[in-house]
Amino acid sequence: MFFGVFLALSFVNTFSPQPSVYADEEDNLVMKANDAGEYFVTIHDNGSTLLVKAGAVTVAEVLEKSEVKIAETDIVEPGLDTVITSDYHINIYRARPALVIDGANRRYIMTASHDPKQIAVEAGLTVYDDDEVKMEFNNNFLEAGAVSTYRITRNGGRKLTLEEKLPYEVQIRYDYTKAKGERVLEQAGVDGRKVSVYDIEFEDNVEVSRTLVEERIVVEAVPEIIVEGARVSISPEREQCANWAREAGVSEADLEVAIDLIYRESGCRVDATNASSGAYGIPQALPGNKMATVGDDWQTNPVTQIRWMIGYVNGRYGGWSQALDFWWCTGVCRGVNKSGHWY
Numbered sequence: 350m351f352f353g354v355f356l357a358l359s360f361v362n363t364f365s366p367q368p369s370v371y372a373d374e375e376d377n378l379v380m381k382a383n384d385a386g387e388y389f390v391t392i393h394d395n396g397s398t399l400l401v402k403a404g405a406v407t408v409a410e411v412l413e414k415s416e417v418k419i420a421e422t423d424i425v426e427p428g429l430d431t432v433i434t435s436d437y438h439i440n441i442y443r444a445r446p447a448l449v450i451d452g453a454n455r456r457y458i459m460t461a462s463h464d465p466k467q468i469a470v471e472a473g474l475t476v477y478d479d480d481e482v483k484m485e486f487n488n489n490f491l492e493a494g495a496v497s498t499y500r501i502t503r504n505g506g507r508k509l510t511l512e513e514k515l516p517y518e519v520q521i522r523y524d525y526t527k528a529k530g531e532r533v534l535e536q537a538g539v540d541g542r543k544v545s546v547y548d549i550e551f552e553d554n555v556e557v558s559r560t561l562v563e564e565r566i567v568v569e570a571v572p573e574i575i576v577e578g579a580r581v582s583i584s585p586e587r588e589q590c591a592n593w594a595r596e597a598g599v600s601e602a603d604l605e606v607a608i609d610l611i612y613r614e615s616g617c618r619v620d621a622t623n624a625s626s627g628a629y630g631i632p633q634a635l636p637g638n639k640m641a642t643v644g645d646d647w648q649t650n651p652v653t654q655i656r657w658m659i660g661y662v663n664g665r666y667g668g669w670s671q672a673l674d675f676w677w678c679t680g681v682c683r684g685v686n687k688s689g690h691w692y
Contacts, residue, residue: 388433392417394441407432407537408439420444424461432537449474449482451501465499475556477506477549507549509559515541517570523602527578538573541566583608590617590651597655599669606669610662611655613676619651632658 390411392399403411409429412419419425422444442461449456449472456472465482476482481502517538527533546563549556580601583591587608599607608617614633615621622629629637630647631654640647640657647653666672 388436390433390437390439392439392441395443403433411439417441420459422459422461428539430537431539432534446496447472448496448498449501450498452503457496468499469501474501475509476501477503478508478510479504479506507551508562509547509549511545511547512567513543513545515543515566515568515570517541517572519573519575522574522576523579524576527576528580529578529582531578533576534573535576536571536574539571541570542568587612587617593617593651594655597652598659599655603669606673607662610669610673610676611658617651619649619654630654632661634658634661 387402387404390401390403392401392412392415394417399415399417401411401415403414407429408425408427408431411433412425412429419429419441420443424442424444426440426442444459444461447458447460447468449458449469451469451474454474456474458468458472460468460471462468462471465484466476469476469482481504482499483502485498485500517540519538522535543564543566545561547559548562550558550560583604590611591604591608594604594607594611595601611617611631615631617631619631620629621631621633623633623635626635627637628635630640631651632640634640634654634657638647640654643657643660644650644653647657662669662672666675
């Protein structure tokens with residue numbers, strides 16, 4: 350792909366509003382996107398440059414929308430999953446053919462690396478600490494053609510140092526202000542790196558075992574953080590009761606179950622009274638004046654009644670879900686009181 354400065358500027362002029370240009374304190378020209386949340390991204394590809402404007406998307410999405418094709422063996426820095434949150438530079442290192450010679454063993458690969466040892470590793474060969482990997486001229490054009498050639502010289506190494514990936518973990522953060530099913534990437538995950546040193550045991554010059562003797566973390570992994578909506582959907586006729594429950598201290602995580610239980614107990618009526626037992630109010634407390642422990646207005650205030658219910662549910666059952674499970678129990682697990690009311 351060949352594109353230069355002219356094409357890059359044409360791309361911006363044709364597909365995007367003109368950026369504003371201003372002078373900073375040192376009279377340098379600075380280009381800035383007009384629209385909030387959009388950034389200028391410069392793509393460097395084998396000496397060519399493309400300038401595009403993008404929102405807060407990943408590197409992979411920018412390359413796809415810019416019709417920049419990436420081979421599996423190419424290297425892209427920063428990584429394809431990186432989220433763009435400012436003006437950015439993307440570097441693409443294109444893979445090229447390479448031949449790695451290890452004695453009689455010859456491996457052809459496509460690689461974007463320029464480190465001889467790394468190229469040998471990519472070819473599936475083990476390089477011990479005392480080994481040497483050097484680029485050499487291959488005068489056998491029929492074998493190598495225009496391929497870069499690397500040769501491994503074995504020097505009897507008995508240790509192996511490996512730089513290994515530390516996979517990042519995925520963390521879910523629940524946001525009860527967002528609807529269920531809504532997911533937002535808050536922070537892209539980045540793999541860390543660790544260095545491990547092994548003692549190698551050989552038999553007849555063939556590796557038979559490795560013993561880990563040292564391990565150190567070079568770069569800590571950065572977790573991926575996903576914000577997941579967890580706001581429950583409450584029907585309009587139950588929304589007032591849900592607001593009372595929120596004010597009383599019921600979390601959004603418990604709200605759906607709490608409202609279900611409340612309606613099964615009393616229909617969320619502050620003056621609901623059981624004619625046979627005398628259980629009273631939204632939580633059907635028996636006797637009702639138990640609720641005076643959280644407020645003198647226990648007879649008329651739904652928030653006070655639900656606040657008392659929260660303490661009862663947590664103390665007696667361990668939480669709203671457990672309390673609802675108990676409600677569904679048969680008389681065997683409910684004990685002597687089969688009315689379904691709190692006692």
